[in-house]
Amino acid sequence: MxxxxxxxxxxxxxxxxxxxxxxxxxxxxxxxxxxxxxxxxxxxxxxxxxxxxxxxxxxxxxxxxxxxxxxxxxxxxxxxxxxxxxxxxxxxxxxxxxxxxxxxxxxxxxxxxxxxxxxxxxxxxxxxxxxxxxxxxxxxxxxxxxxxxxxxxxxxxxxxxxxxxxxxxxxxxxxxxxxxxxxxxxxxxxxxxxxxxxxxxxxxxxxxxxxxxxxxxxxxxxxxxxxxxxxxxxxxxxGREVKDIYPRMPHQLGEPVLSVRRLAGRNKPASVSFDLRAGEILGVAGLVGAGRTESLRAIFGLDETRDGSVKVFGTESAGLSPRRRLDQGVGLLSEDRKAEGLLLGRSLSDNLTLTRLGPVSRMGLVSDRLQATTTTAWMKRLDVRAQGAEQAIGELSGGNQQKVAIGRLLHHEARILLLDEPTRGIDVGSKAQIYRLIGELAVAGKSIVFVSSYLPELLGICDTVAVMCRGTLVDVRPVERWTEHEIMAAAIGQAPVPQS
Amino acid sequence: MNPRIARFLSALGPLFGLLFVIGIFSASEEVRPYFLTGGNFKIILTQTVIVAIGALGMTLIIVSGGIDLSVGSVVALTSVFAAKMVLQGFDPVVVVLLTVLMGGFIGCVNGTIIASFRMMPFIVTLGMMGVVRGAAKWMGNNQTVNPPKNPLNALMALSKPQELIPLPMGVWVAAALAVIMAVVLRQTVFGRYIFALGSNEATARLCGIRVARQKILIYALAGLFFGLSGLMQFSRLTQGDPSVAVGLELDIIAAVVIGGASLSGGTGSILGSMIGALMMAVLRNGSNQMGMPTYMQEIIIGIVIVLAVGLDKWRQSRGVRQTGS
Missing domain, CATH: 3.40.50.300 (P-loop containing nucleotide triphosphate hydrolases)
Structure with missing residues (x-):
């Protein structure tokens, strides 16, 4: 034929x-x-x-x-x-x-x-x-x-x-x-x-x-x-064997750094409560439209909150602006790299240093040279493939763009990282690097909220997994106590499966 | 191509354009003796001042992704305002300060409306264009305001018309402000935020930039420059004229755009805008010297604007490499 x-x-x-x-x-x-x-x-x-x-x-x-x-x-x-x-x-x-x-x-x-x-x-x-x-x-x-x-x-x-x-x-x-x-x-x-x-x-x-x-x-x-x-x-x-795509790095969980209680937004979320501890990787599963993105945005101050409390490092602070959240050491990685996450027309260095220009400035003036050296260092650390720090970020592949977007949070020295679908639309190699990076951050005592629609990665790298359904965070358990089937059941609103 | 070199070349683009235009006018045996003289360049520079100072403000606004259509009206109003104050016998220093502040105030109102109601800058400043023009005519009783001889006239006056030096004060003021604003736009956090805002407002918000406050600051700061333009306008005419500078904003926008800025925001430079402003003045002056009727000048300038931006686009599209994924 x-x-x-x-x-x-x-x-x-x-x-x-x-x-x-x-x-x-x-x-x-x-x-x-x-x-x-x-x-x-x-x-x-x-x-x-x-x-x-x-x-x-x-x-x-x-x-x-x-x-x-x-x-x-x-x-x-x-x-x-x-x-x-x-x-x-x-x-x-x-x-x-x-x-x-x-x-x-x-x-x-x-x-x-x-x-x-x-x-x-x-x-x-x-x-x-x-x-x-x-x-x-x-x-x-x-x-x-x-x-x-x-x-x-x-x-x-x-x-x-x-x-x-x-x-x-x-x-x-x-x-x-x-x-x-x-x-x-x-x-x-x-x-x-x-x-x-x-x-x-x-x-x-x-x-x-x-x-x-x-x-x-x-x-x-x-x-x-x-x-x-x-x-x-x-x-x-x-071209090589990827042995362990989900690295398990032993790390200690510390005191709670972010406590959210009955957080409600304009439309979504309806009610979200959880505690995030130092060094913890908290996965958030759920269907698209369950309100996961909106929860992160409400915590970070991008969307208005209607009700509820958000405690960051023990300080009650619901409804702060993104600027104040960044000052507190909270960073958000947008799910939409192109429309929100990055300045596509600007250089890698501008994108990476935007939230914290202080360390790349001298006497109140931003230094192109310091910006470039800082960015080059992060590019090396994160294995970003680009022509240089001055290249427009829109010209890079998705995986490399995402690494720079995460690099911004690292340069900001954020201690609480809210990551919304960090591995969406990127290649396997970059994914593995991002998993490893998240593990290393946890080892260093940083706390991560990791929203994903891809269950294997949630089960693969998280300490704790929360599930959202129709705007409400319905269940949080240590990762060992979840199965893929139970998460899906919770996400589509079926009665919780009794624990055996 | 190395991005650093590419950026350098893109800054040079408008400069080559300017030199090219000067070259064309100098090529003609008949025009050269009048065109290529120190005295004539003094005239060109002085004619550039009003557009150039306006372009300093407009560059900030356009890089931030906005636009301001009220500039011509603001220049008219502030020129009348300055004339009236001189007439009332205020000290020149006070006149300068209050005139500039008046421009800043109008910009602040523009910015506040744009930011708090999330309205299109085009609409808001289009409305403001009418309001301020009307206010200027009201303030001037629909006629020019003619104060007596005063020190402010010196800002734009041409002494020793045969030689390039001394340049009028206004030229030096514009040049000094251009240097300051170039640094502000390129090297300060405020300036970097302007680029971020124009490149992607959502990202700017995500990265902790207080978008509303930033916008108000941009329009207010730009307004100060428009007020200063109005003062220069007053100095040049030695009177306040409420019907002056109609359509000036379009000249200013053209200068900024010829200088490499994009109306969709995120790109542009002070140096480019200054070259753009000079280019407009050289074109006007040169075609005058060639004895062209004004309608020909208008046609030529119109073509040059489209040509300059078209060339820039074409160069950029060739510069962008295609990346497969």
Whole structure:
């Protein structure tokens, strides 16, 4: 059988940077191919070649046995290649229906055919078994998971042969991810070829038929997913064996440093109470929308609080501003690196030193030189790969950006670190480094609140895990007394499982 | 490319533009004897002062991601205000102080409204533009205010018109303030916060910058400069004119933008803005010397603004490397 899509020895360079130096892959019709690789391995570049954003320098691409080199995104789309990006591209003010048909509105003599538009949108949603979405609601008002479905429906309207999904689950809960997988399997069974890019290996394993691993712009291996050894795949990804991704560093728990009682925000959270001790890593699990992010923001003073008490180092201080919290030694890592966490257009040094410019100043004037030396030292310590302290941070890969964002808290010498999804959308290597860093911080007596939607990492590195459900922190236990199943049960609001 | 060198080059871009424009006017045999003289450059520098001082304030605002459309009106109001005070017999020092403070006060009102009601600076200052223009006409009874000869006239007066030196006081004041503001914007915490705010307001808040207070300070400080511009305007005309400086804010914004600032905030420099202000003045002066009608000047300046910013964008887009992930 002729494969749906074949890429052979595709190469692409940007100036001196060789982004792709020989990638080959193959997808059959009705097959899910997992494209696996660390950040910077070239996955996005490869997909941009396929979707027509970049022209390859060398190599061949065949679609249904015929040579096909997309000259621009429209050409790729006409060839039947649809791409769904990690950052959603919906028009937030338009309705779900309008978004689905966007760019292909059925019309007569320039007049919209509303009935046909609705039929088109509905049939796409039905095909995904999602007919009950509120089709007239503005897309921006719906949860991320639904928006993602809308993106797929939009691609579906155009009857794609190949559908590319880039990290689609990075902001989804497990349950939403499951429903996304059902949609993908449905498409596969209808003969669509799906290329699925993800960092979550377990996910790739559950979903895909075959895999291709990229490393440093080269395809280093492919195979059938069923029965493949995950450790072997990780070894291919990083080029070395990652022995223990979750390091357990022995550390002492001290006195409580942060005590939160019945904290309530404007909308969320409804009620949050916990104690954080010196040297403790407290994980917070829960579904997206459970109020975890809002809790951190309320504690840090970014959102208003309605009620409750927050004690920092024994001082009652609910409702302080972020400035005062930083002065107290509390730091927050935003879940949204791009929109909130970083000044993307500014340099690494500006980003890293922003909260504490004092040590990089002389006689009241900020010194570029001191800023750069301080930043270079942190870059070394955190293994940040960049051209230098002066480079704009928006040019770095996600993992390196995140290390700088965490570096800001370290430079600030924060003693209580509120980390919101610190490992979202970053590669395995960087993740492992961040886990180790968090462990080292705990050893040094710092306290960490670690919000994550990825249970294995919570169970892997935390001392204590709290679970939130619908705005309320429902349970806190030492990590040994949780199982993954119990956490999920608590997160979806099932009665607590009795302890045996 | 090394980012340090890249930054240096991007600062030089507007300077090359300025030299290029001077070069073009000097190329013509007929214009050169009038254009390329010390006396003419004294005129150019003096003509730059009002826009340049305004651009000092506007640079802060634009780098912070804001805009101020009320500058022309503020200049008119403060020039009338200064003229009236001189007429009342106030000491020149008091006149200077109060005029500048009046500009600061209006900026403070702008900033407070923008920060406390989270309103678009464009709208707030558009409203203020009308309010202050009206106030200026009211204060001046809808006519110019003509005080007697006074020491403030010396700020912008041209003595020894054939030679470059001595430059009028106003030029030195503008130059000194430019140096101070360059340091303030680049090397102080206040200045760094302005960049952070313009680059990403959410990040600024996350990093403990008191966003509302910072905004009010920025608009108030900029207002002081607009007040000073008004004082220079008064000195240059030796009268307070409530209908003067209509559209001046657009010249100032153009100067800042030619100097490399982005209207979406986060980038810009005092040096660039000063070069931008000079460029506008050189263009006006040069086309005057060439005997061009004013409508041609307007067309040329319009084209130069778009060209300058377009070139800058083009250079930047080539500088950005594509990173795969």
């Amino acid at each position: 002729t494969p749906r899509l074949v890429m052979r020895n595709v190469k692409k360079s940007f100036g001196a940077t060789r982004a792709l130096c020989g990638v080959s892959l193959e997808v059959q019709a009705g097959e899910v191919l997992a494209l696996i690789g660390e950040n910077g391995a070239g996955k996005s570049t490869l997909m941009k070649v396929l979707s027509g954003a970049y022209l390859p320098d060398d190599g061949t691409i065949e679609l249904d046995g015929r040579p096909f080199v997309p000259g621009d995104p429209l050409h790729a789309r006409q060839g039947g290649i649809e791409m769904i990006y990690q950052e959603l591209t919906l028009a937030p003010h338009l309705s779900i229906e309008e978004n689905i048909v966007l760019g292909g509105e059925p019309s007569r003599w320039g007049w919209l055919d509303r009935r046909k538009r609705r039929a088109l949108a509905m049939s796409a949603l039905h095909e995904l078994d999602q007919g009950d979405l509120p089709i007239d609601a503005p897309a921006g008002s719906r949860p991320i998971a639904e928006q993602q479905i809308v993106e797929i429906a939009r691609a579906l309207v155009r009857q794609p042969k190949v559908l590319i999904l880039d990290e689609p689950t990075s902001s989804l809960t497990k349950r939403d991810a499951e429903s996304l997988f059902r949609v993908i399997r449905r498409l596969r069974d209808r003969g669509v070829s799906v290329i699925y890019i993800s960092h979550f290996l377990e996910e790739c394993q559950a979903l895909s038929d075959r895999f291709t691993v990229l490393r440093d712009g080269e395809s280093v291996g492919s195979g059938v997913m069923a029965g493949a050894d995950l450790r072997e795949i990780i070894r291919m990804m990083v």
